[in-house]
Amino acid sequence: MNSMGFLFSAYSAIWVILAIYLFSIHSREKKLRSEVERLKKMLESKNHKL
Amino acid sequence: MRAGVLSKIWAVFRKDLLIELRTKDSLNAMLFFGIVVLVVFHFALAGADDSIRSMVPGVLWAAFAFSGTLGLNRIFAVEKENNCLEGLLMVPLDRGVIYVGKMLAVTVFMLVAELIIFVFCLVFFNLTVWKEIPCLALIFFLGTLGFAAAGTLLSAISINTRMRETLLPLILFPVVLPVLVNAVEATNMVLNGVSEGGLKLPLTILSVFTIIFATISYLLFEYVLED
Amino acid sequence: MDQKRQSTFDAILGVLVLVGMIAALYMAFLQAPQEKTMGDLQRIFYFHVPSAMMGILAFSVNFAASLMFVIKKDRRWDNLALSAGEIGVMFISMVLITGPIWAKPVWFVWWTWSPRLTSSLILWMLYVAYLLIRAYVPDPDRRAMVSAVFGIVAFVDAPIVWFSIRWWRDIHPSPMLETGGLSSAMRPAFYACVAAFLVLFLYVIRRRYFLESTRYEVELLERKVGA
8 A cells, every 4th residue: 555545544534433423423312302302291291190 | 637637547547457467368369469460471571581681670560550459459349348338438537538548558558569579570580689679669669659549549439330340450550651651660770770860750750640649539539439 | 592593503613614624635635745754644644633632622621521520510511521531532543543554654563652642542541441430330420420530530640641651752762753843834734724623623522512411401301200
């Protein structure tokens, strides 16, 4: 691998790490958002019962 | 009251020492493991017979560090058994006092183990040291104190996690790396003949490390123990 | 609603990140002059060093947030501390990956125990330890407190680690020196990359903090529902 190859790998590594991290934040967020909605609904139904 | 604080520290310190003197659990384990490490390194470095003397400082402190980790685990594991920690916390003691008492106790345990491990090291690696002893004693003392200063706090942290004792090595070694680096280099300077003036820097760093970490640990110890 | 304003701000920030990174790439590859000894390979520097800087920035934020949590005990500081810690590990991981990729063609080894790379490794281990502690404490409030203590310990330790490693390197010099040299012609590209990374840092930490706030919201809701 000539020096351009190494250069390419280094920059790709940075982009890949960033992408994976941002994507994991995004997917965790979606899951948590739905959790929040679910719990809020549970709380509402609980309050209605009282 | 100044005298009050010191006597409380002494009480905690004495308690740990007495328990250890009665059972000798920690000391035996630390000693044996330290010697095992020396033997392992002999085989690990078998290819380097000529330069073995230059590797002794590193091997020695590796043995001290691994054996010390056992001791650090024990000072709080011993309280976790039989739920002694709750009892200790019920006594009206400033939490920092528990820290100092325990740190001093584990320092003593480590120094005792280190002395014997060192003797074995001299035998295994065919070294003679006489005039180097005062300098070595100082290095061992400062290094051990620094190791214990940080280690006692970290041991209290790890013992309260799900992984318990297993977590300690993972969080301890990155933190005490400066102690190991400086202690090894200082030992190297003494054993392999470097000017005495060169010792000032590592010894200063060791002292600074000890003071900083003893202070932080003293201040933060209560937050680690609340239960 | 606060959330709507926040989303617009984050959207604009996201666009700025994209623009910034493209500009940084342009500066690093096209505007900056070619380096004499290493040629184009040296251009890794423009992303390698800003990553290290952002890692250190993240850990500074973690330190401040940990300190604030110990003082105020407000969980939002813990949310910030965790976010900063995680992002710091991410940036330092980038440093640790690009470092060897840079070293291999230049020095023909994957790893040079150079001060920057070694310190980055220890720093990485320190904050991975931080994340590990968090993983093994089930109770959220205890977890926040214990990891805040360790966050403080880690940050205080870091300069001592760096200093010790640098001193050790002075004693054991190596022909493989890291070129940190920046000619004045290279400065615009470097500053542009640092600026782009700062915007990126801001974006990522906001996203991560928002995620953690959401998790905290879930925790609070679960408590209310359970009650």
